[in-house]
Amino acid sequence: MVIDTDTVKRVANLARIDVTEKELIPLSKELSTILQFMQRLSDVDVKDVEPLTSVTPMDLNLREDIVNDGEKPKQILMNAPSQSEGFFAVPKVIE
């Protein structure tokens, strides 16, 4: 198994997804199968190959650094599951 259940737990935590105990084994099997498939890439000689970061050789467009939109607090908040006094509201954060 490439991905054991501890790894599933670790990755699920990184991805902030709750995973139940009974999901762990099926997930580790599924993810391992997919990962084994990906490992075919280790057969390829990639020496001196630049990673492709943009399919079109181009620089990203820059625009002038000016405010061109805004003043829309109502629209920004209209889809929030919880809001208070013009802010997004979340459960208490105690560190």
Added chain:
Amino acid sequence: MGELSKLSIAAARDGLNKGNFSAIELTKDCLLESTKSNQLNAFCIITDELAERQATIADQNIAKKINGNLTGIPLGIKDIFCTKGVKTQAASKILTGFTPPYESTITQKLWNSGAVMIGKLNMDEFAMGSSNETSVYGSCINPWKAQNNQKNLTPGGSSGGSGAAVAANLCLAATGTDTGGSIRQPAAFTGIVGLKPTYGRCSRWGIIAFASSLDQAGPMTKTVRDSAILLGEMSGFDSKDSTSVQKEVPNFESYLDKNIKGKKIGIPREYRVDGMPEEIEALWIEGAEKLKSAGAQIVDISLPHTQYALPTYYVIAPAEASSNLARYDGVRFGERASTDNGEGIDEMYKKTRQNGFGAEVKRRIMIGTYALSAGFYDAYYIRAQKVRKLIQNDFVEVFQKGVDVILTPTTPSAAFQLKDGKKKNPLDMYLNDVFTVTANLAGLPAISVPTGKDKVGLPLGLQLIGKPWGEGDLLRIADVLEKESLFERNINKWW
């Protein structure tokens, strides 16, 4: 009724201009067909009031002769495009009730051109799937059935609703998005034309992101001409999408009805995969013959890194998805899971995402998170980006040798039965994309054209892959392939 909704965009444009019927008549016909199509489950929402308002304005503009290519043309919009004031969920539970306060650039362009929205179309959740079975709305069903079997078939995915709605004449055409084949595979499964443009041709702004370096929107239509028309209206530079490219948009229709004498068509030997059904092989050979008899030159080519395209795709797409989908945390939009007393924000995130994402989406987020995590980033993600470069180089070399377009099958099979997908392991499902992912990885334009049927009467498609920004030439050759194929969309209406 139901006759007007069968029209192509080109025919409806003509009929509206001549005054043979009005935009409101055309729209009402599509709305009627759509409301009677519940069994297909192609629509998540039918926007009848909006459609009638838009059609009324279209009629006024036609009367004033200020109409364009899409004035009064009823379209279906994939649920991945944000539409102002109309619920948009990308078929996910986590976006329950999300109503965008803005309009995606592409849909805005379509409305500016006078198009009418019939409704939002079903799809795989966040466009992750090849069968439409991962949708929170349930599977969309293919209007086609096998001659010997009445079982429900998949329309393909992820743009399955778009394929089904166009094939079933619920609207004249639809928008789709394509990250690994999500326009072309459902187009092939439903017997319509689907085009994925060059990366950067169409703005991604306001389209719910899956894998940003691969996603492109494109037209799904009844004819090649309609794809040329719709692509023209969807294309163009947008300052709100940093990867959108400043290129002039040609008049794509002007490339049609031209001969293809001397055009070089490449047949890549690596696409002849093990276990490919004879029917697909035969379709491919016939397609090449048709182009040859129309004056094209058929050449054998090699794209040596093809076998690595799927594993490359299934590293890059989930990696980008894991990053893009981090925004669904129950804070700014969508559905938040309830938490117990004493539970903090981390529990809220985890429960929201556990509850809101479907199994396939969670799987891909986790694979992507793993591939990007410390210690694995170089081994998976960077390596995949390097192999992606090699895959692109394969195409660059072939085009440098004078090949104009590449001809391949679109899919390794015809539409399969629904629920089959659920029995399959995720990897088998991924194999559906074997012929289509390369165009996304290399950023190339590609089109699927229906050219034949299998022995039980189900549609099959061939794919043409073009040079960067070569949509014109691609459409020109697709137009000939369509004319030579005489494909008949003879669906027995059962819904």
